[in-house]
Amino acid sequence: MKEFVISEAKAEVAVLVGLITQEQNEAKTKEYLDELEFLADTAGVVTVKRFTQKVDGPNQTTYVGKGKLEEIKTYIKTEEDDGREIGMVIFDDELSAKQIRNIEAELKVKILDRTTLILDIFAMRAQTANAKTQVELAQYRYMLPRLQRLWTHLERQGGGSGSGGGKGSVGLRGPGETQLEMDRRIILHRITLLKQRLMEIDRQKTTQRQNRGRLIRVALVGYTNVGKSTLMNLMAKSEVFAENKLFATLDTTVRKVTIENLPFLLSDTVGFIRKLPTDLVDSFKSTLDEVREADLLLHVVDISHPDFEEQIQVVEKTLADIGAGGKQNMIVFNKTDAYTYVHKDENDLTQRTKENWTLEELEQTWMARLNNDCIFISAKEKMNIDKLRKVLYDRVRQLHVQKYPYNDFLYDTYTEDGSRD
Ligand SMILES: Nc1nc2c(ncn2[C@@H]2O[C@H](COP(=O)(O)OP(=O)(O)OP(=O)(O)O)[C@@H](O)[C@H]2O)c(=O)[nH]1
Numbered sequence: 001m002k003e004f005v006i007s008e009a010k011a012e013v014a015v016l017v018g019l020i021t022q023e024q025n026e027a028k029t030k031e032y033l034d035e036l037e038f039l040a041d042t043a044g045v046v047t048v049k050r051f052t053q054k055v056d057g058p059n060q061t062t063y064v065g066k067g068k069l070e071e072i073k074t075y076i077k078t079e080e081d082d083g084r085e086i087g088m089v090i091f092d093d094e095l096s097a098k099q100i101r102n103i104e105a106e107l108k109v110k111i112l113d114r115t116t117l118i119l120d121i122f123a124m125r126a127q128t129a130n131a132k133t134q135v136e137l138a139q140y141r142y143m144l145p146r147l148q149r150l151w152t153h154l155e156r157q158g159g160g161s162g163s164g165g166g167k168g169s170v171g172l173r174g175p176g177e178t179q180l181e182m183d184r185r186i187i188l189h190r191i192t193l194l195k196q197r198l199m200e201i202d203r204q205k206t207t208q209r210q211n212r213g214r215l216i217r218v219a220l221v222g223y224t225n226v227g228k229s230t231l232m233n234l235m236a237k238s239e240v241f242a243e244n245k246l247f248a249t250l251d252t253t254v255r256k257v258t259i260e261n262l263p264f265l266l267s268d269t270v271g272f273i274r275k276l277p278t279d280l281v282d283s284f285k286s287t288l289d290e291v292r293e294a295d296l297l298l299h300v301v302d303i304s305h306p307d308f309e310e311q312i313q314v315v316e317k318t319l320a321d322i323g324a325g326g327k328q329n330m331i332v333f334n335k336t337d338a339y340t341y342v343h344k345d346e347n348d349l350t351q352r353t354k355e356n357w358t359l360e361e362l363e364q365t366w367m368a369r370l371n372n373d374c375i376f377i378s379a380k381e382k383m384n385i386d387k388l389r390k391v392l393y394d395r396v397r398q399l400h401v402q403k404y405p406y407n408d409f410l411y412d413t414y415t416e417d418g419s420r421d
C-alpha cells in the first residue's frame, strides 16, 4: 500500500473493503485486494487503507457488518479532519442497489464495487467505436437493475405520497415513479440502440473474417497483464500497446505471421480477470468472436504471479463460458525471467510448499501434468522463443494440413542435406 503523500493529494484516494469467509481465507482475500488495488491504480486511484472482515457471507444490507461500517466511517472522518480527503470506498464484490444505497447513506462518499471499477477502466481504455459501444452497453446493463437507488432517493423527497393518485401501490406513485420510469425507458432505448450498432459492427467483422482466406487462426488468450501483447509484438513484429497496467488491450488485433513457409493468423485480445461480470463478457461478443473461431488457443500464463494457478482456472472457466472451451490449446508459461522462489535449506525438514519450488521443478511438474503440451518462455527477455516458433510451426502445420489439404503454398521444407524435415 502506498504511503499517503501530499503531492498525490490531487489523485483520487480510496479505501478498499473485502471479506474473509469460509471459501475465501485471509491469504486469498489479500490477493483479491492486491488485485483490486492494482485495478484502482490502473484507474488512477491511490489506495490508502484496507478493511477486511471475517464473516459467513456478505451482509445483505451493508455488505460488511454494522460495527465494521462504523469503523470505516470513523476512519474517513478522522482522515478528513486531518485534511486528507477520502474520495471513495471500493468493495471487492458486486453490490446490490440496496447495499450501495445503505452504505452511501452511512459513509457519505462515493461507493464503487469491483465491477464498476473494471467498467471504468474499460471506458478509459476503449479506443475504437466497437470497444466504446461494447463498454457503454455493459455499463448500462450493469446500471439498469441498480436504478432503484435513484427511485428511493426521490421517494425520500416526497414523491411517493400518493399525490399522483391512480394506479400503483403506496410508494410506487407520484413523480418518483415518473422519473424512475423515464430513466429506465431512456436506458432501455439506449441499450437497444447499442445492440443494433454492435450487430452492424458484428456483420462487418464477420465479412472481414470471411475474406481472410484459408489460413489457420491462432488466438492469444489469458489473464490480464500476463504478456499477451508483448508476445504478439514479438511474433508478429506489430506494435500493440503493452504496459504494466490491467486491461491495456481491449480490442482485438489480428496479424499475419509466417514461420518458415507457413503463414497463419495470430490475434491478441482483451485479457480476463476473476469476478468478471457475465454481462460484460456478453457485451464483448464481437471482440471475443476471434477467440471463438480460432483453430488453436495459446493460453499465456504469468508464471511469476503468485496466483497463476487460479488465473489458469479463471481463464479456462471464462473460455468455457464464451463457448471456446473444447478448443485445441497450448499453455505458454511466460515471464520465466521474473520467477522467484524461496530457497529451502537441506537441513530444514519442514514441509516444502510451492513457494520453495525452483523453476525447473515447476516446469517438470507442469510438463508432466500437461503431457508436454506447454512451453516456458520470457517474451520480454526473448528466452525460448525459437522453441516456441518450432512448436507453433508443428501445431499449425498439422492443423493446416487437416483443414486445407489442397493448399498449394504449403510444401515440405528440406533440410540442408536434402532430407525431409
Ligand atoms: N518480466 C517480464 N515481464 C513481462 C514479460 N512479458 C511481458 N511483460 C510485462 O508485463 C506487462 C504486461 O504486458 P502486456 O503485454 O501488456 O500484457 P497483456 O497480457 O497484453 O495485458 P492486457 O492487455 O492488459 O490484458 C508489461 O509491463 C510487460 O512489459 C516477460 O517475459 N517478463
Ligand SMILES: [Mg+2]
Binding pocket: 228, 229, 230, 241, 242, 248, 249, 269
Ligand atoms: Mg494486451
